[in-house]
Amino acid sequence: MGVMERVAAPRRKKAARPIVVEAAHIATDTLLRGDCISEMAKLPDNCIDMIFADPPYNLQLGGDLFRPEGGRVDAVDNDWDKFDTLGSYDRFTKSWLREARRILKPNGSIWVIGSYHNIFRVGTALQDEGFWILNDIIWRKSNPMPNFKGTRFTNAHETLIWASQGEDAKYTFNYKAMKTLNDELQMRSDWVLPICGGQERLKRNGTKAHPTQKPEALLYRVMLACTKPGDVVLDPFFGTGTTGAVAKRLGRKWIGIEREDDYIEVALERIEAALPLDESALTIMQTARQQPKVAFGTLVETGYLTPGVLLRDAKRRWQAEVRADGSLLVGTDTGSIHKMGATLQNAPSCNGWTFWHVEVEGKLQPIDTLRQTYLLANEP
Amino acid sequence: MGVMERVAAPRRKKAARPIVVEAAHIATDTLLRGDCISEMAKLPDNCIDMIFADPPYNLQLGGDLFRPEGGRVDAVDNDWDKFDTLGSYDRFTKSWLREARRILKPNGSIWVIGSYHNIFRVGTALQDEGFWILNDIIWRKSNPMPNFKGTRFTNAHETLIWASQGEDAKYTFNYKAMKTLNDELQMRSDWVLPICGGQERLKRNGTKAHPTQKPEALLYRVMLACTKPGDVVLDPFFGTGTTGAVAKRLGRKWIGIEREDDYIEVALERIEAALPLDESALTIMQTARQQPKVAFGTLVETGYLTPGVLLRDAKRRWQAEVRADGSLLVGTDTGSIHKMGATLQNAPSCNGWTFWHVEVEGKLQPIDTLRQTYLLANEP
DNA sequence: TCCAAAACTGAATCGCGAT
DNA sequence: CATCGCGATTCAGTTTTGG
Numbered sequence: 191m192g193v194m195e196r197v198a199a200p201r202r203k204k205a206a207r208p209i210v211v212e213a214a215h216i217a218t219d220t221l222l223r224g225d226c227i228s229e230m231a232k233l234p235d236n237c238i239d240m241i242f243a244d245p246p247y248n249l250q251l252g253g254d255l256f257r258p259e260g261g262r263v264d265a266v267d268n269d270w271d272k273f274d275t276l277g278s279y280d281r282f283t284k285s286w287l288r289e290a291r292r293i294l295k296p297n298g299s300i301w302v303i304g305s306y307h308n309i310f311r312v313g314t315a316l317q318d319e320g321f322w323i324l325n326d327i328i329w330r331k332s333n334p335m336p337n338f339k340g341t342r343f344t345n346a347h348e349t350l351i352w353a354s355q356g357e358d359a360k361y362t363f364n365y366k367a368m369k370t371l372n373d374e375l376q377m378r379s380d381w382v383l384p385i386c387g388g389q390e391r392l393k394r395n396g397t398k399a400h401p402t403q404k405p406e407a408l409l410y411r412v413m414l415a416c417t418k419p420g421d422v423v424l425d426p427f428f429g430t431g432t433t434g435a436v437a438k439r440l441g442r443k444w445i446g447i448e449r450e451d452d453y454i455e456v457a458l459e460r461i462e463a464a465l466p467l468d469e470s471a472l473t474i475m476q477t478a479r480q481q482p483k484v485a486f487g488t489l490v491e492t493g494y495l496t497p498g499v500l501l502r503d504a505k506r507r508w509q510a511e512v513r514a515d516g517s518l519l520v521g522t523d524t525g526s527i528h529k530m531g532a533t534l535q536n537a538p539s540c541n542g543w544t545f546w547h548v549e550v551e552g553k554l555q556p557i558d559t560l561r562q563t564y565l566l567a568n569e570p
Numbered sequence: 571m572g573v574m575e576r577v578a579a580p581r582r583k584k585a586a587r588p589i590v591v592e593a594a595h596i597a598t599d600t601l602l603r604g605d606c607i608s609e610m611a612k613l614p615d616n617c618i619d620m621i622f623a624d625p626p627y628n629l630q631l632g633g634d635l636f637r638p639e640g641g642r643v644d645a646v647d648n649d650w651d652k653f654d655t656l657g658s659y660d661r662f663t664k665s666w667l668r669e670a671r672r673i674l675k676p677n678g679s680i681w682v683i684g685s686y687h688n689i690f691r692v693g694t695a696l697q698d699e700g701f702w703i704l705n706d707i708i709w710r711k712s713n714p715m716p717n718f719k720g721t722r723f724t725n726a727h728e729t730l731i732w733a734s735q736g737e738d739a740k741y742t743f744n745y746k747a748m749k750t751l752n753d754e755l756q757m758r759s760d761w762v763l764p765i766c767g768g769q770e771r772l773k774r775n776g777t778k779a780h781p782t783q784k785p786e787a788l789l790y791r792v793m794l795a796c797t798k799p800g801d802v803v804l805d806p807f808f809g810t811g812t813t814g815a816v817a818k819r820l821g822r823k824w825i826g827i828e829r830e831d832d833y834i835e836v837a838l839e840r841i842e843a844a845l846p847l848d849e850s851a852l853t854i855m856q857t858a859r860q861q862p863k864v865a866f867g868t869l870v871e872t873g874y875l876t877p878g879v880l881l882r883d884a885k886r887r888w889q890a891e892v893r894a895d896g897s898l899l900v901g902t903d904t905g906s907i908h909k910m911g912a913t914l915q916n917a918p919s920c921n922g923w924t925f926w927h928v929e930v931e932g933k934l935q936p937i938d939t940l941r942q943t944y945l946l947a948n949e950p
Numbered sequence: 951t952c953c954a955a956a957a958c959t960g961a962a963t964c965g966c967g968a969t
Numbered sequence: 970c971a972t973c974g975c976g977a978t979t980c981a982g983t984t985t986t987g988g
Binding site: 276305306307309310311312313314316317318323324325326327328330332333334336337340341342343344345346347349351352363364365366367368369370371372373374376377378379380382383384390405406407410411414415440467468470471472473474475477535537538539 | 636686690
């Protein structure tokens with residue numbers, strides 16, 4: 191099998207799934223003790239909304255099962271050892287990604303974090319398995335460990351990959367919440383966050399409980415961006431349970447998989463102590479897309495606008511008359527608020543809600559404010 | 571052939587090389603016209619000190635993309651960026667990397683730049699061919715193009731991989747120069763630099779000469795870090811010759827390979843005109859752009875403020891609840907700290923950092939002090 | 951000539967639901 | 970599955986235009 195076949199891995203097409211996917215009932219807010227691949231294998235198809243994975247880079251932690259049977263070569267030969275290592279790591283990665291893909295809902299998404307040691311293997315495997323990369327995100331550490339020897343650049347970041355089930359798959363992205371979190375600017379692909387230390391860093395007998403504990407702030411942003419309250423989040427490499435703790439805090443359900451008893455003990459204790467936020471604090475800014483739609487005609491029907499009223503653009507270059515059916519009349523031409531705005535500007539499209547204005551006490555006000563007023567008055 | 575064989579590509583062992591490598595005499599400061607693989611094939615073994623490569627990214631763009639105000643994005647739609655499958659892109663990548671590895675000196679190093687579309691394929695291929703990754707470097711763009719549709723995170727960075735010939739290979743790294751360039755702090759793996767625009771951006775007949783011209787500041791830092799004066803730098807995807815121009819300015823020799831006549835013409839003219847750097851240009855290249863400020867949401871994510879906490883103004887006239895996304899809730903109205911402060915005071919604008927306070931031991935403290943605390947704890 | 955406002959630009963995998 | 974209509978969506982910076 192060559193490169194072509196490798197890339198031709200079975201790809202999940204939207205149409206190949208049932209239109210209505212009934213989520214199987216699964217136990218949530220629970221930790222599964224065992225190997226991530228065999229534990230994922232026990233879960234039904236399409237039951238997870240988001241996966242967050244922090245896989246090991248070191249094959250001693252996860253790869254023994256994947257070493258070729260009897261293929262042990264001369265240990266003196268470094269090249270063969272490397273060959274063994276990269277190949278094993280790739281097979282390990284593909285195996286757990288394949289299970290992850292099966293249990294992830296069609297509109298779910300996956301996050302994987304890694305460093306330059308493994309992230310290129312992971313990214314390639316994600317693409318080969320049919321996942322569709324949406325962004326790569328750089329976690330820029332504000333206080334990284336210096337490079338003591340001075341032989342390279344200070345390794346001051348880690349990379350996360352965010353991917354959907356496929357090119358045409360939908361996915362959850364709370365755009366407005368991210369924009370709000372970033373002082374009203376679009377959230378970028380580089381995130382500046384401190385490493386996990388101080389009180390947050392879990393200790394056991396005075397030493398770090400886990401070598402690569404991730405900061406809760408990182409999971410907080412991931413989960414706030416890509417899940418809704420009540421969603422099920424799976425972490426197949428649970429470690430000390432940062433994913434579980436943040437999920438509980440943010441009102442998401444969680445499933446963790448971990449096989450080291452020491453980590454499990456610390457994780458359960460930690461999550462037990464985590465305090466969930468109350469509902470009003472969990473509410474996030476919604477995009478206009480997520481709000482109920484109001485047709486322009488509704489404003490006319492309900493008397494917010496009277497047929498015959500004149501609308502104007504912001505610069506008073508054009509005017510249009512509102513008709514009883516919610517269409518606009520410009521000269522002899524008629525159409526929707528959007529179509530007429532586009533036609534007049536000779537543009538491919540136009541948002542009529544912000545283009546057209548109505549005169550109130552001598553001042554022009556976009557008709558979108560009328561819609562907001564209507565929504566406020568008519569929403570539960 | 572599976573993953574195992576794929577990884578077993580012929581690899582060059584250090585011991586298989588002569589201890590003393592006599593550099594073959596090659597023509598430098600020259601542009602080779604043609605395909606990068608066949609032109610590299612004409613060069614002798616072990617003749618290049620550093621390779622900088624900016625290969626096609628294999629973007630897979632859909633139809634036209636329009637900006638909110640109506641303009642059309644001038645996308646990369648060149649034939650040189652089109653590949654049929656991931657498999658054919660991988661084969662192309664491995665082919666040019668194999669030649670690159672052959673002509674690179676044992677103690678040379680290679681840089682490759684890419685985005686999430688291709689960089690994981692490139693990184694995997696580098697490792698499979700036997701290169702040893704030293705760092706991945708993040709070019710954080712200070713002025714990236716926004717995500718116009720609000721569907722993902724703003725794609726605000728590109729990734730560079732820096733690799734040596736192997737785990738035990740030596741390589742050039744001018745540690746002190748990098749530290750000096752970075753105000754006596756170790757140079758980190760994330761570099762903030764603006765994209766190439768303004769006067770630097772080369773034009774032909776009023777339009778950009780190349781769709782993906784790289785900024786000279788990026789090459790300046792790469793070359794200053796990893797080459798010595800007189801070293802030979804090869805760029806197999808020369809484009810409009812940024813690598814050549816910077817090499818000339820820094821007293822390095824250069825070889826470029828390019829097959830498009832239009833680019834060649836522009837590149838030669840540009841390099842001809844390139845002068846040794848003057849002080850002002852040096853300052854621009856060395857000065858890191860101002861880091862982004864701390865967003866209010868970051869304080870929420872990192873636990874400096876908990877969602878649900880109440881903020882008050884200095885005179886306790888109003889109060890607001892902090893929500894999970896860093897927005898404030900006052901009555902039924904929501905918005906950023908600045909917007910809500912302005913709304914309540916009926917003012918055109920408001921500095922939320924000084925307007926809002928949090929109660930600590932019975933006393934009100936402006937939230938700006940929390941920001942100061944955060945900065946003190948997390949500055950690099 | 952100068953200043954302010956408007957227009958333009960950058961490696962982009964950029965909507966969604968009804969018919 | 971393609972087509973169509975509704976209507977949501979942008980940041981930092983440079984260059985051009987207009988007064």
